[in-house]
Structures are given as C-alpha cells and as structure tokens.
Amino acid sequence: MKVVVDMNKCQDHGQCVFASPDVFSMDDEGRLLYVSDPDESLRDEVEEAADVCPLQAIRIEA
Amino acid sequence: MPAAPSPVPVTGRVVVAGASMGGLRAAEQLRAAGWTGAITVVGDEPHMPYNRPPLSKEVLAGKASFDSLAFTPKAAAADVEWRLGSPVAAARLAERTLDLADGSTLAFDGLVVATGMRPRRLGCPGPTEGRHTVRTLADAQALRDALTRPGVRVVVIGAGFIGCEVAATAVGLGVREVTVVDPLPLPMVGPLGEAPARALLRRHEERGVRFALGTGVAGFEGVGGAEGGEDRVTGVVLSDGRVLPADVVVESVGSVANTEWLDGNRLDLTDGALTDEQLRVGGLPYVVAVGDVARFPNARYDGVPRRVEHWSIPTDTAKHAAKVLTAQLAGFEVCLPAFAPLPTFWSDQHDFRLQSFGAPALGKGDVRVLDGDPDGDRDGDVLFGYHRGGHLVGVVALGGQAAAMGAAKYRAQLLKQPALTA
Ligand SMILES: Cc1cc2nc3c(=O)[nH]c(=O)nc-3n(C[C@H](O)[C@H](O)[C@H](O)COP(=O)(O)OP(=O)(O)OC[C@H]3O[C@@H](n4cnc5c(N)ncnc54)[C@H](O)[C@@H]3O)c2cc1C
Ligand code: SF4
Numbered sequence: 001m002k003v004v005v006d007m008n009k010c011q012d013h014g015q016c017v018f019a020s021p022d023v024f025s026m027d028d029e030g031r032l033l034y035v036s037d038p039d040e041s042l043r044d045e046v047e048e049a050a051d052v053c054p055l056q057a058i059r060i061e062a
Numbered sequence: 063m064p065a066a067p068s069p070v071p072v073t074g075r076v077v078v079a080g081a082s083m084g085g086l087r088a089a090e091q092l093r094a095a096g097w098t099g100a101i102t103v104v105g106d107e108p109h110m111p112y113n114r115p116p117l118s119k120e121v122l123a124g125k126a127s128f129d130s131l132a133f134t135p136k137a138a139a140a141d142v143e144w145r146l147g148s149p150v151a152a153a154r155l156a157e158r159t160l161d162l163a164d165g166s167t168l169a170f171d172g173l174v175v176a177t178g179m180r181p182r183r184l185g186c187p188g189p190t191e192g193r194h195t196v197r198t199l200a201d202a203q204a205l206r207d208a209l210t211r212p213g214v215r216v217v218v219i220g221a222g223f224i225g226c227e228v229a230a231t232a233v234g235l236g237v238r239e240v241t242v243v244d245p246l247p248l249p250m251v252g253p254l255g256e257a258p259a260r261a262l263l264r265r266h267e268e269r270g271v272r273f274a275l276g277t278g279v280a281g282f283e284g285v286g287g288a289e290g291g292e293d294r295v296t297g298v299v300l301s302d303g304r305v306l307p308a309d310v311v312v313e314s315v316g317s318v319a320n321t322e323w324l325d326g327n328r329l330d331l332t333d334g335a336l337t338d339e340q341l342r343v344g345g346l347p348y349v350v351a352v353g354d355v356a357r358f359p360n361a362r363y364d365g366v367p368r369r370v371e372h373w374s375i376p377t378d379t380a381k382h383a384a385k386v387l388t389a390q391l392a393g394f395e396v397c398l399p400a401f402a403p404l405p406t407f408w409s410d411q412h413d414f415r416l417q418s419f420g421a422p423a424l425g426k427g428d429v430r431v432l433d434g435d436p437d438g439d440r441d442g443d444v445l446f447g448y449h450r451g452g453h454l455v456g457v458v459a460l461g462g463q464a465a466a467m468g469a470a471k472y473r474a475q476l477l478k479q480p481a482l483t484a
Binding site for chain 2: 009011012013014015017018026030047051052054055056059
C-alpha cells in the first residue's frame with residue numbers, strides 16, 4: 001500500500017504514531033518520519049492513523 | 063456477534079442524523095463492521111463533513127483555506143447517500159420513522175444520533191450585529207472578515223478553550239485590543255484546575271491578551287439601526303459596572319446539544335442523549351449515539367455518564383456504536399466490553415499547545431507537576447499529572463512539541479490503569 005503525508009498540513013501531533021508505530025515515528029526533534037510503502041498487512045492500523053490525525057494529513061493512495 | 067468484520071447478511075436502512083465528523087465516521091464504521099444495507103446521512107449544514115478544530119485556529123488566521131477542511135470519506139463509504147442542507151425535524155422512534163424539515167419522511171431500521179452541539183448564546187438583549195460564535199464554516203468566515211478590519215477591538219466572552227484559541231488567533235492577526243471576560247478567576251480552570259490555569263493565564267498575558275476575570279456580562283451597548291434601535295455592538299457591559307469598548311464580540315460560553323428533534327420519545331435528553339455502556343439510546347437496540355451529543359458512561363472511569371467534546375470522541379464512539387448497531391440489527395447479542403475510550407485533547411494557542419490524555423477534570427483535586435516549572439521562564443514546557451485516589455487519571459502538557467511528547471509517554475500508563483470505582 002502507498003501512504004502519503006501532506007507535510008504542509010502535518011503539525012507533528014504524533015497521534016498517528018500511537019495508532020501505527022510500525023509505519024509512523026518521531027525523530028529526536030519531534031518531526032514525523034514514516035514508511036511510504038508499508039506492507040499490506042498493516043492496512044488496518046494505517047487507516048486508524050489516518051482517522052486520528054487531527055490535521056487529516058494522511059492519505060492512503062492504494 | 064461477528065468477531066471480524068464479516069458481511070452481515072442483512073438488508074434495511076441505517077439513517078445517520080448529523081453530517082459532521084461523527085456522522086461520517088459512523089457511516090464508515092458501519093461498513094467496517096459489516097453492515098451491507100443502505101446508509102443515509104441527513105445533515106443540516108449544506109457541506110459534506112469538514113474538520114472543525116482549524117476554524118478557531120488556522121482558518122481564522124488565514125493559514126488554511128476553507129476547502130482544505132473537508133474530510134475524505136473512505137472508499138467503503140462511497141455508496142452512502144447524503145441528504146444535506148435540511149435537518150431532521152422529528153423522530154418517532156417506536157415507528158422507526160423520521161420527519162425531515164423538507165416535509166419528507168424517512169423510515170429506518172437503525173438510527174445513529176450524531177447531531178452534535180451548537181453554541182450557547184448569552185441571554186442579554188441588545189444589538190446583534192458584531193456578535194459572533196464559532197462552530198461552523200460560515201461562523202469562522204464571518205469572524206475572520208470582522209477581525210481583519212483595521213483597528214478593531216475584540217471582546218471574547220468565555221475563557222474556555224474556544225475563547226482562549228480565538229483570543230490567541232486574534233492577537234496573532236495583529237488585533238491590538240483583545241480582552242477575554244469570564245466569571246471564573248482563571249481561564250480553562252474548569253477542565254484544567256488551578257495551577258495549570260494560572261500558567262495558561264500568564265502565557266496569554268505575556269503574548270498580549272487582556273483578561274477581565276471574576277466578572278460576568280450584564281449587557282451590550284450599541285448604535286445604529288432603524289428608529290433609534292441599537293443594531294451594532296459598541297461595548298460590553300460587565301457585571302462589575304465596567305464597560306469594555308468592542309467592535310467585535312465573540313461568545314464562547316459553552317454549547318447546547320442538538321436533541322430537540324428527539325423530543326417526545328421518552329428519552330433522557332438532559333445535556334445530550336443519554337446512552338448505556340454500549341452507546342445505545344433509550345434502551346432501544348436499534349438506536350445509538352456518537353460524538354459530542356452522546357452522554358455516555360466511560361467504563362475506564364467512574365461510570366457517571368458525561369458528554370465529551372473532544373475531537374477523538376466521534377471516531378471512538380463511531381467504532382464502538384457501529385459494531386453494536388450492526389450486531390443487533392443482525393439479531394446477535396452484543397458481547398463487546400463496555401465502551402472505555404481514553405480521551406485525548408489538544409488546543410493550539412499562540413505558539414504553544416495544550417495536550418491532554420485521560421480525564422484531567424476527574425483529578426483536579428490532586429494536580430502534581432511531573433516535569434518543568436510552571437512559574438519558571440516564559441517558554442518552559444510544563445507537564446501536569448492529575449490524580450484521583452492516588453491514581454494518575456490524566457496528564458496535561460503545556461508548551462512546545464517536546465512537552466506534548468512528554469505527555470504522550472504517560473499515555474500507555476493511563477491505558478493500563480485499572481478502572482476507577484465511583
Ligand atoms: C471551533 C472549534 C474548535 C475545536 N477545536 C478542537 C481542538 O483543538 N481539539 C479537540 O479535541 N476538539 C476540538 N473541537 C471539538 C470537535 O471539533 C468536536 O468534538 C467535533 O466536531 C464533534 O463532532 P460531532 O460530529 O459529534 O458534532 P458536530 O461537529 O457538532 O456535528 C453535528 C452536525 O449535525 C448537524 N445537525 C444538528 N441538528 C441536526 C438535525 N436536527 N438534523 C440533521 N443534522 C443536524 C449539525 O449541523 C452538524 O453539522 C473544536 C470544535 C470547534 C467548534
Ligand atoms: S497525526 Fe497527523 S499531524 Fe500528527 S504527526 Fe501524524 S500526520 Fe502529522
């Protein structure tokens with residue numbers, strides 16, 4: 001699957017990290033890092049991450 | 063009760079009343095729970111569901127466009143029917159029928175109550191022009207137009223989170239006179255407790271917001287209007303007799319649940335729609351409530367039903383309620399654990415963020431500083447822990463990104479905590 005985070009929208013809330021720690025993480029400065037092509041088996045948690053992002057910055061493209 | 067989201071071989075119609083975040087999430091989660099019948103969402107506002115938090119922040123500041131707020135519905139919800147721009151007028155739950163304001167009726171097998179809140183208005187008579195609230199896109203647009211006129215003086219009535227955000231955004235826009243009025247002695251003291259509220263007050267004052275605390279509003283002054291009436295607000299009269307000149311007034315004095323359409327069905331509608339621990343309304347197996355309007359007991363805490371106006375709640379309630387409704391419409395017993403979300407809340411004000419996990423209001427009597435110094439330098443991060451019966455029940459961070467991440471470290475602990483008993 002393909003994940004895109006609109007970094008213009010993202011405000012580093014980190015809610016996605018709780019929902020899907022395999023795909024989203026924070027660096028030492030508190031900036032978001034993410035895997036853009038996670039395994040299909042992670043779809044549920046990535047959808048959950050997209051739901052809980054306060055800025056609605058996460059798109060699942062395929 | 064289906065364990066996994068396997069399609070439930072049931073036809074029929076679920077109607078969702080309210081087309082905002084709660085309504086959208088309910089429709090999506092019904093599909094995720096296996097509901098294969100029709101879904102119709104009826105909404106009062108003319109728009110597809112959009113995200114409200116930016117209305118008092120980025121949108122008001124002119125940093126986000128109105129179009130950027132629309133939620134992108136999940137693909138599974140593509141066949142949902144949206145009936146927008148006209149409210150549900152009345153419900154006859156025993157007959158499973160809704161009367162819409164456009165004169166039509168709509169039969170349902172299952173109903174999701176997702177009609178949310180509207181701003182409470184001050185009872186004081188007087189001029190109406192220049193008085194604003196912030197709940198909808200239209201509200202935010204009108205307030206932005208008013209705040210960007212040169213030289214305006216702004217009075218915000220109510221120092222809750224929306225009032226504090228609007229005041230901060232107004233200062234950020236360059237408005238020189240912004241005063242927040244509240245009968246309580248500190249901003250957001252209800253949800254936060256005294257020490258954190260004092261730290262919040264200081265941050266606001268240092269950034270140019272003025273406060274008139276410990277006093278209510280007695281009325282408004284105004285000018286203009288036909289036949290010597292007073293149409294446009296020029297000042298706010300405080301209960302202590304002072305008059306604050308004002309061109310723009312923002313009323314942020316809490317909200318009222320949109321439940322009038324449910325009247326006459328023998329429901330408990332005092333402060334929202336009362337639900338049981340599975341989010342069912344009125345003991346009916348085919349009616350559930352989600353989002354701000356739901357007054358639900360949280361099995362994580364003391365079992366007292368409360369409404370929770372946090373952005374995380376529409377999604378959490380929708381997930382649970384959709385499973386319950388889908389199971390019951392398919393004729394299964396509900397054997398889910400009682401609903402027990404961990405509330406999370408944030409609020410952006412000036413250059414800092416308030417980040418909360420858990421239920422700080424339940425532990426206001428025992429607030430401890432977990433990190434930082436609330437009386438220290440102006441930009442220091444502070445982390446407060448809220449306790450009840452010696453247990454940590456909530457954390458609130460005040461400051462920058464690092465503070466919010468500090469609060470997040472306690473999230474796992476809050477999740478593991480045994481349920482509080484009343
Ligand atoms: C300005 C603002 C800023 C916020 N900021 C934050 C924040 O920073 N952090 C946070 O955690 N939370 C925040 N929130 C709270 C969060 O946005 C709400 O909790 C959330 O919007 C609730 O969604 P809901 O769908 O339950 O209700 P609502 O969004 O209120 O939606 C209810 C919908 O139902 C419609 N409706 C009402 N009556 C009827 C009827 N009879 N028939 C049909 N439709 C009807 C309404 O028009 C509305 O569209 C903020 C809220 C506002 C207003
Ligand atoms: S939840 Fe959204 S805003 Fe927060 S870090 Fe993740 S993508 Fe960014």
